[in-house]
Amino acid sequence: MSAGMKRFRAHLRELYHGQSAHAVRFRFAVIVVDLALIAFFIATPTIRATAFFLTVDYLVALLLAVDLAARCLAWGSFRSWIRRPIVWVDFFVLLTLLAPQWLFSLAFLRVLRLWTLFHSDFFWQTFGRRFNNTRIEEAARAAATLLTFIFIVTGFVYTSFAGMGVGVDSYLAALYFTVATLTTTGFGDIVLPGDWGMIISIVTMITGITLFVRLAQAIFRPHKVRFDCPRCGLARHEPDAVHCKACGLLLNIPNAES
Template structure:
């Protein structure tokens, strides 16, 4: 009896944790969303500020703040795994993987202090850039901490986020590859400027990559922009052009969105009678 009660209590605790981590309606759920969003903004901002020449005391403060936020995200990550109904599926979830990878560089330096000089540069420094991908978790569905938005608005927000993430990630990777070897890339701002100029195909030529990694990062960024941005923009355009259609699915072939006065599916001819007002 005691073992059964314990299992029931554990399931209740897991359900409660999962609910509030996914909830966007209750005050506590909204508060958690706002807190995580704010911490994520600070987390990303620290990466940018650290690329600029700042006082040693301020840099130390930023490092302590980064450790604190990383620990909060680590607790959130563990709670998501604990509260998930299928922990294996949750572990391999794209958002969850980003959550883990975004805090690994900081936690690695904390847990392996003897290797600080090695872990704070190179590969792990590049990984820190993907912190910005955490913002996609806040656009996973049409419900946010500030309410519910339309599908078209959600697509527009995802398009804007995709552009910002692409610019920021490309700039961070380019900075990691070029800083220290390219005199024109001294800060994240220099790298961001180069990325915007390159992806917009303006190409002033005042900043050019000097390393092979920098060149390949530029090529990859341009290819990613060519693929990702038109794809999401086409979804928005598709939604705008289908505003006059009714979201009815044909039971025969599965075609969605038909004209408001359609009586048969235009793809297979199956009857999909839709009631319309003769006064229109």
């Protein structure tokens, strides 16, 4: 590797993982762009027929490809980077952007980018660093998972049933059906046809209830910090724990006062 490439990778590593004011501002900007991309992904079903859609789609693909390449170079080890599930999700999103005409039926899965963003250390060490490993982080992760699921189901319902005369004539109608089903309200004004429609409704209700419970637990249950016990591996402890609850080992959990 040339000296110039080494300097370039070191610069990227500082931008993506450093703690300097310049690096933090850079990551703030990246996160803002990420949120704008997620908004575009959510709006995709409603703007696909517009004249500018393909242009914006390919520009977003280029932006995401550059970001992925930069993250890879900043990570250091390609093998460890490529094994991360979040990276594979981003590659799938990129694939749907590069082939929007052929993979449009899967385009609703682009919103998985919302999940990868809120479950990444990149986000919590930058935008949410003061809330890292706190109750707020747990609640935000759970809320992001729930919102991701809602928009995935909405996109799938809209893509699969729009124009079939079942009431799903707009993206808003698909979102309305998803929320009504997920909360088990069941107004009955929109009913998906056939066995496949019933299966979608059942999965939405069961998964939605589970994610709602997970969000409620993250908000209301006693908070525990993530710290692996060196002896037994127990990963969650009370913030003021002195000994491991499982094996009794003396712990040294970092906190803001230490």
